[in-house]
Amino acid sequence: NREKGYTAEEATRALEFAHGYVRPADTRESDQLSAAKRWAPWLAHFTGARIGEITQLRKQDISERDGVAVMRITPDAGTTK
Numbered sequence: 001n002r003e004k005g006y007t008a009e010e011a012t013r014a015l016e017f018a019h020g021y022v023r024p025a026d027t028r029e030s031d032q033l034s035a036a037k038r039w040a041p042w043l044a045h046f047t048g049a050r051i052g053e054i055t056q057l058r059k060q061d062i063s064e065r066d067g068v069a070v071m072r073i074t075p076d077a078g079t080t081k
Contacts (some may be wrong), residue, residue, distance in 0.1 A: 014041055047074055053080055 008012065018041040023034040036055060043054045049071075056078040062071050073080055 011045070015045060018042060043071075047071070050081060052078070 003070045018038055021038045022033070023029050023031075039050055040054045043049065044051050049052075057071060057073070058077050061073065061077060062069065064070065
């Protein structure tokens, strides 16, 4: 019976974990999955997008406008809310 979302402490811990994430040496985890584990939480945090929306982004969903990187989340890549 608590509010949705993370507390400030929970969010801080999650982002600290993501920031320090290093792929274990004895794993078959791909470079792409390792990068997603490190960067997806930060993109979700700074944009307000859901993690599923972030992880389904494609190369064509990222562009630059007036020197600013922009991501466009559309249903073309998968479900959105």
